[in-house]
Amino acid sequence: MSVRDLCGEAVAGVATRPSRLALTTLGTVLGIAALVATLGLGQTAAGQISERFDAVAATRVVIEPAEREGPDGQVDATELPWDAPERLGRLAGVDSAGTYAAVDVGGASVVGLPVTAATGTLENVVPVAAASPGLFAAVGASLRTGRLYDSGHDERADRVVVLGKYAAERLGVNRVDSQPSVFIGNRAFTVVGIIDSVDHRSGILDAVVMPMGTARETYGLEAPEAVEIRTALGAAQQVGGQARLAVSPNDPDLLAADVPPPPGSLGDNVSADVNGLFLALGGLSLLVGGLGIANVTLLSVMERVSEIGLRRAVGAGRTHVAGQFLVESGLVGLIGGLIGAAAGVLTTVGVSVVRDWTPLLDTRLAVAAPLLGAVIGLVAGTYPAWRASTIEPIAALRSG
């Protein structure tokens, strides 16, 4: 008997009992679907996290002064140097860097224009901050209108400001082409641009931001509060390690560098617990599915005793009979695996659509899942197949 004939007989054996097939495959379908969906959703979720993470978080390093308690009980502290951005600019992997500080304006109020005598001024508690020109690139700021100030403004301590979009709303400024001014106390500052969005330090959107040089000269700012660094993709770890030394060669320990966790470690443990549970459930239903196939195949063997007897009478050996039932149960497992894999993929895609994710699925999984079903079917079929092969033809023919 050829392999093709064996498969043909097995296919016929399964195909002539469709309702039984549906029942038999149910457990395998559920098990495989659970496995594929769990792994698929796990991959998809991890993919979403790392996508966001790569693009934004994974390229941000922040340096701030830290405190250290010395051996004799006194607290050491350090200040960030004004030229930190220039020092960092020399490091490989740094795309942009800038300093940032809140500015104490001594209680002066921030007032927007136009000031109309009749209604008085529009007074608001608007925070004031200072930033070096490079900070805007480092926090990924995008302009709504106008432009940013540059290093020339910074060096000359020009009285120019950039407004965050909320600050602009509150101060009644929406265009900059007429060079409007805002007043801080009684000092006028020219608004050169309005910022629409930032990736980090969203406080900037609420603030009036002036160059570091201006804040230093006008308000006596003592030192930057923080340095924002944007690194090349994948360089954050390395830059984080070198940045403190670059900024403060004498006392790098007195600085704190905030570095994103290495890629992967975040995505991996996000839903590990949930995954474990679903994988366990999937495995359990596969076990139940396998037992189901074994059970129904055994039932089928008992039901088809006279068929077995006839096949033996016309020249089938024990191995032919065993082979047929083995291939039949393997086929049932394969069909269950195919349906289950399809259901699992659909579930992954469906959940992704609802969550607005990009579905990610290893194609190897889609191939391996039906094969796993077939293997389960084969394993489940071994005992029934062996039982079938031990049936004596005379006993089998008598029962017909």
Added chain:
Amino acid sequence: MTPVVEMDGIGRTFTGPPPVEAIRTVDLTLEQGEYLSIVGPSGSGKSTLLHLLGLLDRPTGGVYRLDGIDVRTLSERRRTRLRGERIGFVFQAFHLLPRRTVLENVELAMMYLRVPRRERTARARATIDRVGLAHRCDFDPLTLSGGERQRVAVARALTSEPSLLLADEPTGNLDSENAASVLDLFDELHAEGLTLAVITHDDAVSRRAQRRVRIVDGVLA
């Protein structure tokens, strides 16, 4: 010419408890082209003898030569092969596979004999034609009459061109009209030179054979 069947002191005892001596001692010779009927009451050992003749069962004593081959010493595998090649079976209960076509049922035996696909189909069609059912090739056996079903079973038995056709109560499930159609077919096959052994408890059936033997309590009379 070598006889198709040579049985010498064949016995078959089923180990109990209690042990049953279904066949005591049977000496039987069947020449090529003979049409033999074996009659006997229920429980006399007819089916047991047929199983022994058809290599479905092993005797507990005696010598059996099929086509001159001593089958006592053959391995299980060789016996199975010899059975497929040289014996054709027709059973009372037809034993056709349901939801498979008549053609597929008739091709079945040749599959285990490794007859190539094309030849298998050609031979099956020719044999189905021979038993007068060419127009039923693609039917499900469940839709056929009893007589037609039994003729399909005969066709299946004939495809391997056996040395011996064994039939156990071939008309047991048939009305007289259908029974007649099957017995007529046997007459024709006999006329063509086929060796047949038909087992029955029905005298009318056994009278159609060229030679009759009676079995009572496991002994030929």
